Amino acid sequence: MSLYSIKMRASTNQTHISGAEKIIPYDQIGPFVNQLVQRGMHHPKGNPDSLNLKIETIDERDILYIEALPVRTIEVGSCRDGIEEIRKFLLSLGLAHPDNILRFLSETYAMRGAILLDVDTLERLEPDGKRGVRATYMDADRTSGGPSGNGKDHYAEAIVLATKVAHAPNLIGEICISDDPDYVTGYVASKTTGYTRITKMKELGSENGGRIFLYRGRREDVAKTISFLEKQPVIVRNIQPLEVPTHAIDKFSFIDAALQEMQEAHLYRSLKTVQSAQSSTVQSHGREMIMMASNSYLDMSRVEEVRDYAAYALKKYGTGSGGSRLTTGNTILHEMLENKIAEFKHTEAALVFNTGYVANLATISALMEKPDIIFSDELNHASIIDGCRLSGAKTVIYRHNDMRDLEEKILANPCHKGLIVSDAVFSMDGDIVNLPQLVQIADRYHLLSMVDEAHATGVIGKTGGGIVEHYHNTYRPDIVMGTLSKAIGSEGGFVCGRKNLIDYLRNKARGFIFSTSLSPVTMAASYKALEFIEKNPQRVTDLQNNVQFFCDCLRQRGLPVSSDTGIIPIIIGDEEKALQVSQELFNRGYYISAIRYPTVKRGSARLRIALMATHTQDQLQRAASAIVQILKEKEVLPW
Incomplete structure (x- = not known):
């Protein structure tokens, strides 16, 4: 009896955005073709300008039937915790230096297939480094109450892939992060550990995903491994249904984890209250301060x-x-x-x-x-x-x-x-x-x-x-x-x-x-x-004069800055130091904001000074002295 392999590949500007495949009987070709076309044409990464379908016959006698890997789920609050679980998985496989393997993840993001990595030599073994190695000719068994195949089932498709990969000769494990921007769950898998879902391996919206197949064996056996992955038809039986944990789950745990990450990276924002009109001086936290962060340049x-x-x-x-x-x-x-x-x-x-x-x-x-x-x-x-x-x-x-x-x-x-x-x-x-x-x-x-x-x-x-x-x-x-x-x-x-x-x-x-x-x-x-x-164009002239006067004050004190606008940045670089300098200035009566990632690039944190037409020269001279003094005290020397 013959079955049919259907493969769908969708791309835009020659960049792969979606792919799927099924192994089905003849009478189901029509419905599945329609389903795969709809899936390929409507993908979170964009609509394709090219969609290819390939239909091939498969002799049922050539199909290898495999029992699905056992499944467990690890819930994590952040993608950083997810990466830590990958590290634990690699250690469980006896790999002493997991970070050396994790560094290869970024190389997978632009690939259609997976990296085939020798875990002992850290050599990439795939013949085509851009394409990678792809596991194909596989599907879930639908004859015993398994997935129907209607629509996209991340979970079932991932287990099919992971099960085939785990049974490939000389592969000891797999790491997978989805490139679907709407899907943050990934997995690690091996014959010995089974299939382990990790609930967060990247940020929502990120298209950075890829696979690493972990190889341990002789170089002359690489072709046998690739042949199994790319040519051996496989149907996976008895996929466990995805069970939602019955214990109480804090739906907002991801928020707490994200806030903690921001605090640890010195990227957390908090509000300072102003208790007066926005002007060159303001009342804030019960005291008068010189406002040097406002965009109200003309004090209108x-x-x-x-x-x-x-x-x-x-x-x-x-x-x-x-x-x-x-x-x-x-x-x-x-x-x-x-x-x-x-x-x-x-x-x-x-x-x-x-x-x-x-x-x-x-x-x-x-x-x-x-x-x-x-x-x-x-x-x-x-x-x-x-x-x-x-x-x-x-x-x-x-x-x-x-x-x-x-x-x-x-x-x-x-x-x-x-x-x-x-x-x-x-x-x-x-x-x-x-x-x-x-x-x-x-x-x-x-x-x-x-x-x-x-x-x-x-x-x-x-x-x-x-x-x-x-x-x-x-x-x-x-x-x-x-x-x-x-x-x-x-x-x-x-x-x-x-x-x-x-x-x-x-x-x-x-x-x-x-x-x-x-x-x-x-x-x-x-x-x-x-x-x-x-x-009153003089108001504009006053602002422009203040900018030049303040830049002169900073230059006279050894800080080489210049600006032709109301914005004067002082680049510090480190986020924590920028916060420290800003807070110390605030303590001394100068309201100057520290600007950090994601407003600016990582490592380019800064003081962003914004002047007004109504600042006095005395205020500007005192502010310039305070800024330079604090930068020296904090050993922050951007010049």
């Missing part, structure tokens, strides 16, 4: 006429807007503010969003979709990164502010419709995008250009006009995004550009359409703040 929330106009709006319009802008939440103040933003930015129109984060998220996802390509600076803000992800478009990362690399990436990734997006002022380093070259490249290749001016509006340019004014109004991106919550001192985000762009976003940007609009009070404060900046 303390300007009397801004506060008076907000109070007027509160009295006339009340506290809330009552609905989305497209239903009941649109007031004359919303429209006045958008006209003022467009006038301030010298564009045809503008649209206000509830936050700068939402503005980026909604705009990018409305403009770009799956066939498109987005070219994004590697240091862009998280809201840009998340907007790219939400759009479904392919995102190509170019080196920070490297226009040559950007152009090379564009040439290597041609597209019908695309977008170049960058911060104007980068929020953690304070440097400025090379706008002239970015715009020229975008126009040359017919790509949209978008710049996030969250830390540029009110900060750079002679009158605070932002990135375009900074470059003497010569180059203008197609899309300008910004916030009202930083130099403007209020709340919200905005996008401005051509009128048809704004009409499009008003009708397509989900973050605009489905959000209750901001309060008229907020609109009034933003409107009056922009009006104040237009009438």
